[in-house]
Amino acid sequence: MKVLQINTTLSASAPGRIAEEIGQVLISKGHSSYFGYGRKVRESVSETIRIGSFIDQTVHGIKTRLLDRHGFGSRQATMRFISQVERISPDIIHLHNIHGYFLNIKVLFDFLRCSGKPVVWTLHDCWPFTGHCSHFDLVGCNKWKDQCFECPNKDSYPRSIWLDNSRQNYNEKKKLFSGLDNLVLVTPSVWLSDILKESFLAGYNVSVINNGIDLKTFQINNGLMHTQGFGVEEDDILILGVANIWGKHKGLDDFLQLSKTLEAKEKILLIGLSKKQRRHLPSNIIGLSRTENQKELAMLYSRANVFVNPTYVDNFPTTNLEALACGTPVVTYKTGGSPEALDEHTGRIVEKGSITELKAALRSVIEAGKDSFSSQCRKRAELLYNKYDRFGDYINLYKQIIEKK
Template identity: 50%
Template sequence: MRVLQINSVCGIGSTGRIATDIQTILVKHGHESYIGYGRNNPGNNENVIRIGTSIDNYLHVAKTRITDKHGFGSKRATKKFLNRVSELNPDIIHLHNIHGYYLNIELLFEYLKKNKKPVIWTLHDCWPFTGHCTYFDYSGCECWDINGEHKCIQKKSYPSSYLFNNSKNNYARKKEAFTGVNNLIIVTPSEWLAKLAKKTFLSEYPIKVINNGIDLEKFRPMESNFREKYSLQEKFIILGVASEWTTRKGYGYFLDLSNNLSSDQVLVMIGLNNTQIKSLPGNIVGLKRTNNLKELAEIYSTSDVYINPTLEDNFPTTNIEALACGTPVITFKTGGSYESIDEKSGYIIENKSINELIHAIKKVQENGKKSYQSYCIDRAKAFYNKEDRFMDYIDLYQKFR
């Protein structure tokens, strides 16, 4: 079986690692695997196909910033890539994030309809069925509502437009492009996103839930000198990790928490930019984003609790990475973030309350991390081993051929 995956990145970030992890399992079981990707370095991964060039990316960015026509640039790059796909002749085409300044979605789906290849499409956010934004619940945007006006109120959110708001037209063009594919199955990592997708024009397709999985050889309890390096030996470490810290990711909650810490507590945030790091209060240790999984696992392991005050998310891999390292998780009951947590592995905050968040942190500190540790590790092993979760994809490929 020959499988082609398509994603904005390869080997980095949560979706890039999902694609390469699936590729590893495919090859392990004797199948052929290729990944088409849009930008950044693919690392040492084999059988990868770059879609376009950096110049193509920049032109697509410019088109998005000015006209709000994200996904409708990169025509030359997409045509060239689709010629390569025809030569490759895959048995299955597996789409991940098709946004990200690298693909022309109309040309891609025209090709899929014409060639009638079996298609798996994993939705990692809501962008495929909105007029612009990737998430909308927390802001109250209704540009996804099938019966609505489809005008986005978040045009400056990713993929941001500085001038025009083209969301109504974007929605109509997406609906036209994304419907009517003969052999397509939608996969979502969370029950939350599956329920949303069933309320959109994508409801014409079968929708299946496959949770994200992680590498339990890399994410496991580890020793490190992290506490010594940052002089945190006697501190209760409250950790947060994001690829980019925004309002939606809960950045403001960390700043609020910093005003409510006791002297033996400290916040550690990974994924900050330089401007954010410079403006942090003294009781927050701020670090830039890292793609070093060993370093990340060491920080999860030495932390006492992981908090994810996201206002909306799909199925954050950071939650299950923390669990696998034996660290309890506290998250809001938003999106699919809470689906990976139970009463033995952390706390779910119902109403996005800073006071309830503080209370949950105190509960973990009072009980001690060790009272949660084994439950967290067992839960990760039982439900989120990448070998198991991504074999679900292999099984789906084989049934769908």
């Protein structure tokens, strides 16, 4: 079986790592794995195909910023990619994030419609069924249910600083993405699966396959020595936050408010901050830049007494799973599919934006002690989020689709 996956980044960010590890499972079972990508961060075990150049992506970015036509640039780059896909002739084409300034969705979906190739599409966010944004719930907008227009989220990714073409984008996406007989949708969360029932993608079958993680990398370690270099002492209570890009949507402001209520031996460690953000932190927040070193990240999860994820927009964050695998309880907002990773033995769920509830939940976990959660956290990760099980679900889905042809 030959499987081609497509994602914005190669082996980086949660969707990129998920695609990479699906490729690893495919190869371990004797199948062939190919990976089409826009930007490369790390190497891949799959045979890789870059889609477009830096110049192609820059032009696409300009078109997005000025004309709000994200997904409709990179025409020639996508046509060149399609010619390579035809040469490979994969049995399954698996889409992940197809936004990110590297693909022309009309060229791609015209090809998919004509080729008859079976397509699996894992939706990691809401961009496929909106006229502009990747997450509508930050601004509480429900126009995507019927017709996007006058977008209230135009300044969010993929940002447009001039025109609002959300109505045209919505109508073209609806036409392109609807009515493919060979398309199966997958969502990592029940939340997004339910959302799709209210969108123009409601006609498709949807499978829920949770994200998986590497339980050999993310396991309970002794991270004490590792964090002492950051100014964290052995007896400090460490509150951890992790994000690829920090901002209001990931709860950075909430962490700043939380820091004002901490006791003397309590510290916050935030991973993924920019240099500018790190310059403006209070003394009890330690800021680190983003890391692709998974073993280092696992040690930080293990050292933390609690992982806090005050996210305002999310599907099914792998950070929650990584924390659980390292034996660390999670406190998160009731946002998207984020609460689905937890039960009463592994963390706390609070209303989005309620700093009062967030403080109370954090205090509850700290006072109970990490040891009262740790074994249950690890067991839940082993039971539900082992990458070999979850990504094996994709292999089984591929086989079912091929057998039905």
